[in-house]
Amino acid sequence: xSNRLKEWRRQYNDIPIPAELDDIIESALTSHTQQKHSxxxxxxxTSIVAAASIFTATVNFSPQAAKAMSxxxxxxxxxEVITIDQIHEDEESKSIDVEIxxxxxxxxxxxxTHLNQAFLEKGKQLYQEYTDSSGHxxxxxxxxIVNENNQILSIELHTFKAEASGYEQKDYLxxxxxxxxxxxxxxxFTSEAYVEVISEEVKKQMKQNMANDENxxxxxxxxxxxxxxxxxxxxxINEENHLIISFDEYEVAPGYMGVVQFEIPTEMxxxxxxxxxxxx
Amino acid sequence: MNKxxxxxxxxxxxxxxYYRLAYSYVRNQADALDIVSESIKKGLLSxxxxxxxxxxxxxxxxxxxxxxxxxLKKHKRMTVSDHDTITYLxxxxxDVYMHFDLHDALAQLPLQYKTVILLRYFEDLKIQExxxxxxxxxxxxxxxLYRGLKLLKLELTEGDEMDE
Numbered sequence: 001x002s003n004r005l006k007e008w009r010r011q012y013n014d015i016p017i018p019a020e021l022d023d024i025i026e027s028a029l030t031s032h033t034q035q036k037h038s039x040x041x042x043x044x045x046t047s048i049v050a051a052a053s054i055f056t057a058t059v060n061f062s063p064q065a066a067k068a069m070s071x072x073x074x075x076x077x078x079x080e081v082i083t084i085d086q087i088h089e090d091e092e093s094k095s096i097d098v099e100i101x102x103x104x105x106x107x108x109x110x111x112x113t114h115l116n117q118a119f120l121e122k123g124k125q126l127y128q129e130y131t132d133s134s135g136h137x138x139x140x141x142x143x144x145i146v147n148e149n150n151q152i153l154s155i156e157l158h159t160f161k162a163e164a165s166g167y168e169q170k171d172y173l174x175x176x177x178x179x180x181x182x183x184x185x186x187x188x189f190t191s192e193a194y195v196e197v198i199s200e201e202v203k204k205q206m207k208q209n210m211a212n213d214e215n216x217x218x219x220x221x222x223x224x225x226x227x228x229x230x231x232x233x234x235x236x237i238n239e240e241n242h243l244i245i246s247f248d249e250y251e252v253a254p255g256y257m258g259v260v261q262f263e264i265p266t267e268m269x270x271x272x273x274x275x276x277x278x279x280x
Numbered sequence: 281m282n283k284x285x286x287x288x289x290x291x292x293x294x295x296x297x298y299y300r301l302a303y304s305y306v307r308n309q310a311d312a313l314d315i316v317s318e319s320i321k322k323g324l325l326s327x328x329x330x331x332x333x334x335x336x337x338x339x340x341x342x343x344x345x346x347x348x349x350x351x352l353k354k355h356k357r358m359t360v361s362d363h364d365t366i367t368y369l370x371x372x373x374x375d376v377y378m379h380f381d382l383h384d385a386l387a388q389l390p391l392q393y394k395t396v397i398l399l400r401y402f403e404d405l406k407i408q409e410x411x412x413x414x415x416x417x418x419x420x421x422x423x424x425l426y427r428g429l430k431l432l433k434l435e436l437t438e439g440d441e442m443d444e
Contacts, residue, residue, distance in 0.1 A: 005401060005434055011382040012402045015300045024313050025295045028320035029288055083282050099282060142282070 030148045030239065079105040079153055079177050081145060084116075087127055093135035098123050099142040101155065108180035115173070115182070122157070129161075138162040146172070147239050152278060153177055154236040168249040170259045172236040176278075185235050188243075188279065189272045192231065197269060198245060199228040202262050206252075218253045218260070226252045241280050242266055286336060287327050291320055297403060298344050304386060304398055305348035311355075319347045338409040345395055345413055352391070385432055393428030396421055 084102035089095065100123040106112040126139050140160045147154040157171040174183045186192070203226065206218040219225050234246040243264045247253070253260050266279055273279055291298070298319070303312040322343050330339055386394055395414060399405040405413070410421045 002434055008382040008385070009402060012300060012304070015303050017296050017299060018309050018313060020313060021295060021299055021316070024317050025291060025320065028317040029291060029324070082285055144284070 030145070079103065079175070081143070081153070081155060085120075085123065087123060089130070091135075094130065094133055094137045096127060096130040096139045097141070098126050098139065101143045101157075103155075103175075106175075106180055111180060111182070115175075119157075126159070136163060146236050147174075149239075151176060151178060152183070152237060156236065167255075168258050170234070170246055170248070172234055172246060174236055174278075183237075183278065185233055186231055188274060189269075190274055191272065194269060194272050195229060195231050197272065198233075198243075198264055201264055201268050202226070202229065202245060202252075205262050217257065237278050238263070241278065243269065243279050283327050283330060283333055283336075284324070286333060287323060287340070290336060290340065291323075298340075301341075301344055301398060301403060302348050304383070304402070305394075306351060307383060307387070311351065315344065315347050315351055319343045322347065335412060338405065338412040341399065341403070341405065341409070342413040345399075349391065349395075389428060389431060393424055393431060396424045397428040397432070400425055 081101050081103050083099050085100040087096055087098040087100070101119050102116050103112055103119075123141070126141055130137065130139055138161070141158065143155055143157045145153065146156045152174055154172060154174040157173070159169045159171075161167045161169075175181070176183060185194075188194075203220065206220050206226070209216050210218065210220070229245060234248070236244050236246065238244050243266070244261050245264060246259060246261045249255055249258050251260075269279070270276070295316070298316050299312055302315040302319075303309070306312050306315065319340070323340055326343075330336065386398070389397065396410055399410045399413060400407070407418055407421050407425075411418050414421070
């Protein structure tokens with residue numbers, strides 16, 4: 001290599017890297033939200049498949065601790081989610097395609113193990129369903145990061161089963177990276193009042209949406225109509241730091257609506273929040 | 281590991297390379313940062329369409345290069361790359377050491393040569409990878425490298441090859 005080229009390569013590598021690069025990369029990498037699945041809608045004519053098995057991770061969480069810690073700056077942990085295992089089988093009349101995530105980098109090893117076991121169990125359970133089935137079953141399950149910032153990491157587990165009919169499910173897991181805990185819906189609020197406030201907001205949005213688009217149907221003015229959210233309703237916090245409430249397929253709407261989600265305006269709930277650490 | 285995670289990991293590892301490449305086109309810090317950011321967003325949106333993960337690296341370089349070129353077009357800072365420029369560059373030996381500085385030299389170089397030179401000699405891509413990035417065949421890449429080197433008055437010393 002000529003000396004001049006060597007000199008130029010040195011100059012090239014000396015191009016100063018601005019301090020902002022890391023932040024810009026970080027925010028670009030987390031810009032990707034739920035676009036991956038949000039446009040998918042399935043129309044399945046017949047009956048409802050198996051009941052939802054909601055992925056839950058129960059971990060102790062103290063709202064007081066969250067509030068106290070929120071003012072203390074803590075070095076950012078490198079917490080990663082990778083695919084630890086993949087199950088893929090394709091037979092004549094059935095198939096399975098499952099990605100099993102694994103979290104690493106949590107200092108709270110007990111929590112890490114607990115979560116990773118839950119992910120693994122979920123994968124095993126799907127595989128069991130697959131092997132037990134005599135055919136006409138397709139199972140797909142993968143995960144994605146719906147939001148990550150300095151404080152939290154939200155993981156979406158997306159499962160879709162197609163039998164005679166289809167069933168779509170999205171489970172969310174949100175981790176506070178600094179406090180090394182899993183957020184639950186009750187842990188975000190000071191009292192149980194949020195259940196009613198959010199339920200009313202959801203109903204309001206359902207009505208609005210139906211008025212705006214006649215193709216949308218929620219079970220609202222029906223015998224089995226939606227009345228209230230679960231106190232442990234599935235949720236995540238999006239990049240705008242807003243709370244998103246998620247319902248599984250068939251939970252509040254006909255199957256063709258798939259998984260339905262509602263963004264709760266922060267001003268509706270900010271008086272009920274323990275702190276503005278996550279939602280604001 | 282799924283494609284998206286591989287992509288994220290690659291970006292984290294090579295972010296400085298991507299920045300330097302973008303900077304070499306626009307020679308402006310803020311614009312280069314914009315290009316890197318926009319490229320990553322484009323990448324995330326289209327990663328699922330990438331069929332062969334082995335091509336991940338050249339696939340993303342392609343996005344960076346295209347985003348940079350689009351930027352130059354939009355801002356009409358495109359280097360003149362007509363015959364006159366080339367003739368000018370080929371003229372008289374006395375100019376050689378006046379363009380000793382990398383950035384000045386690159387600024388004089390028409391874009392089609394600049395891209396292959398940057399990717400081959402500064403980002404260390406293989407000829408085949410560059411062919412993927414610019415959607416041309418291997419021979420075209422070699423020809424452009426050869427001409428680019430000539431324009432830069434860069435002679436490869438013996439034992440050096442364009443390819444590896």
